[in-house]
Amino acid sequence: MAQRGIREYDGKRIMARNWKDYFEPFEYDFKSVLVTPETNLDELPKEHPWLLEKPLVAKPDMLFGKRGKLGLILYKKEKPCDVDYETVKNWIRQKMSEEVEIKGNRGKLTHFIIEPCIPHSPEEEYYVAITLGDDGDHVYMSAYGGIEIEENWDKVKEVVIPVLADDETAEKLIEENVPEELKDNKDYVEFVKRLYKFFKDMHFTYLEINPLVMVGNKVYPLDFVGRLDDTAQFLVGRKWGEIEFPAGFGGELTPEE
Numbered sequence: 001m002a003q004r005g006i007r008e009y010d011g012k013r014i015m016a017r018n019w020k021d022y023f024e025p026f027e028y029d030f031k032s033v034l035v036t037p038e039t040n041l042d043e044l045p046k047e048h049p050w051l052l053e054k055p056l057v058a059k060p061d062m063l064f065g066k067r068g069k070l071g072l073i074l075y076k077k078e079k080p081c082d083v084d085y086e087t088v089k090n091w092i093r094q095k096m097s098e099e100v101e102i103k104g105n106r107g108k109l110t111h112f113i114i115e116p117c118i119p120h121s122p123e124e125e126y127y128v129a130i131t132l133g134d135d136g137d138h139v140y141m142s143a144y145g146g147i148e149i150e151e152n153w154d155k156v157k158e159v160v161i162p163v164l165a166d167d168e169t170a171e172k173l174i175e176e177n178v179p180e181e182l183k184d185n186k187d188y189v190e191f192v193k194r195l196y197k198f199f200k201d202m203h204f205t206y207l208e209i210n211p212l213v214m215v216g217n218k219v220y221p222l223d224f225v226g227r228l229d230d231t232a233q234f235l236v237g238r239k240w241g242e243i244e245f246p247a248g249f250g251g252e253l254t255p256e257e
Helices: 008-017 084-095 165-178 186-201 231-240
Strands: 003-006 034-036 056-060 099-102 105-108 110-114 125-133 136-142 157-160 204-214 218-221 224-229
Touching: 008 231, 056 084, 056 218, 084 110, 084 231, 125 186, 125 218, 157 165, 165 186, 186 204
Parallel strands: none
Antiparallel strands: 003 224, 034 110, 056 110, 099 105, 125 136, 125 204, 136 157, 204 218, 204 224
């Protein structure tokens, strides 16, 4: 098994591509654009008209975290959901032209993701993550998602699902171990159960949504981190669609990679 990181854009795209098979009756209005150095920002709204119709959020999509704390998410804290496409376009061009240092690595930001801004309160931000472990799959759940998740890690509930557990056992373990604050949130519990099956079937080795915002039956995965087992491409490559395994920020792939 080779665990390979994927872009946030691709993680959300894979979810949207397989949404009907795993997550209905929940709804996910997938609107997301990946910007690369080859992207013509002036022409982009012709392909994605909503860029001119909705307030936006933009951030680098280069396999590093803590973008909010690094000041690398474009939004107005004092007036959320008040960023238009012209502002996004100028911000991306500026960031692409600057050299930055992240975790001791210096380089330029080359890939960005643009999405609609979703108005919500901090109380509506949940957390869910799933990762492989030696003893099984570890599912992490919390009612306190968002940028301060590490500071609130004591409020995260962990459950281990044994390697040979069937779907019924896995669902029961998730239901029984949901944090107390989320016991009555049937939508959250149901979504996590479906997300776990998606994680297994798509051969993820790590999947994190933080924050996860849910309004009625609408789901908004505002941030997505994922790693795939690339040796499973012959099994589920069709469900992944065209996928890229990029090097992280500051790194370059060798010819063999």
